[in-house]
Amino acid sequence: MARVHILATGGTIAGRGSSDTSSSYRPGSVMIEQLIDSVPGLGALAEVTGEQFAQMSSQDMDEVVWQGLANRINKLFDADAADGVVVTHGTDTAEETGYFLHLTVTSDRPVVLTGSMRPATSLSADGPLNLYNAVSVAADRDARDRGVMLAINDDLHSARDVTKSSTTDVQTFISPGPGLLGTARLGRIRYFRRPKRLHTSQSSFSAFAQRRLPRVDILYSHAGMQPDLVRASVSLGVRGIVIAGVGNGNVPGPVVSALTDAVKAGVIVVRATRVGSGDVERGVELDDDALGFVVADQLNPQKSRILLQLCLAHELDRNAVQEAFFQY
Template structure:
């Protein structure tokens, strides 16, 4: 007996509903790339401050987080197992390559990177410059080791996976998720040596929040990143040497001269106030610039921009102003920019764009 048109239509609608339901219930595929850090650290007891970073494997970390596999289908890879004070450009380049490989596949929807907090902002900003994907790339860490009473790592990892699995996190550049906050790699900075709320995004604010896997987003990053970035580290095995020199009262210019003699291609000054330094140091910077070394004025102050030609005549001295990048991020940008020859004016433009 041939079914009626109405019955056939009902069956068709039911099949569509079932199909949409199956798609909606399909879990995302998230890969966790582990590098070590406090989140993988262990101590002799739960109440001691001393601990050793990078002692716990990625599988053990995932197994310690209840219900995390309900968020996504998770795979883990151990890229390195170091405290982030030992993070290197070699490891960063390895991470960038692996992220590119994973993001190019259909069975990876997002990537989480476990990382120590000491240099996390540098790795995040580096990846933000060189990784070409709109898929979520999320760094996560902790301020307390895995063995501590009230360890913050498990919930941080849970929220990071929730963000990496979230389609709404796409095309927001490299993110950092810790203590319920979602930061942009462009804006985050570490502001406390020990507090769990160690990361802040001064001036421009958070990308969003993630509370027990429930995500809310406020904005997109303001500068270039990802596919819009001009930087490419394909085949790169080493970055140019760029030194950071800290400015203070009555500073000596000797370290600036020594940096040039030792082969630095760039120097970032962590200047006082608006990227300032005393006259003898400015003279040393001018000498370095004339010798072909790119000199960038940043600031040791936590917030605020360093602009051109305010108290220092950058045009006359041949210097570059870091704009809103702190010294450590200014160094990352300069290291990547110097992979090809550029004049100071070209470098200056990059600080406004990135």
């Protein structure tokens, strides 16, 4: 029987409300032992163990916890202490944690995130079934070498492609463009594809056990955006700026000038888009070669920030950073 270790970090899946119909609740209030006990049949799927790694709302997630998670997972796999790992997580930043692990876990063994949109005490709580399905994927040998995944609401997403699309809808997670990795329903798993970009055992990135990742800011583009936002970030010592641009990663003319000055000051500038899907291409409306910009390709701003942080931590130059956005 496969050995699956669950790392709990809190979130809505561990939330507790004042009643089963209350819309207000406290995330991260239910401990991992209670989560496991709430799911009948887990023992038939795998030899399941649990660990309360953190206890937080996912809006408080940060790079320090990401690094700790990646290093803990790598140690579990290096010691052959687990065949798969499940991470329970709040939905607000699950896609970011998932993508960081997608880049920094060094094993081809499955890592599966899951969470819920309703707290554990809610009427029709979705957490128990999501956890059941996540464990079934983590225990599946065919889940190997698919990178980090998110199993939620019977769907299976690649951490690279998934994003949250609704504030409250249970079917909030989507994978624009590439689509689902597969489905997982009551332990029945179907895979549709494998990720094409580099990940996990193929990745050259490390989580760094004790080094703080460089600061990278995301600036949201809009009509009338002012260039002083760029100058403020540079004055605060950022190493990188990700633009959540309009359309194909665009910003107003005065902001382009400020970003060009930032590049001259040694800041790496990545053009992503605030649009929900599509690629940001080089040289379409801006001369990226002349301006010294990097384009995000398919990554949304929040994931672009993570990849840029890791590139900067590994001291990649601008050309290598651009290549990383095309490879990962």
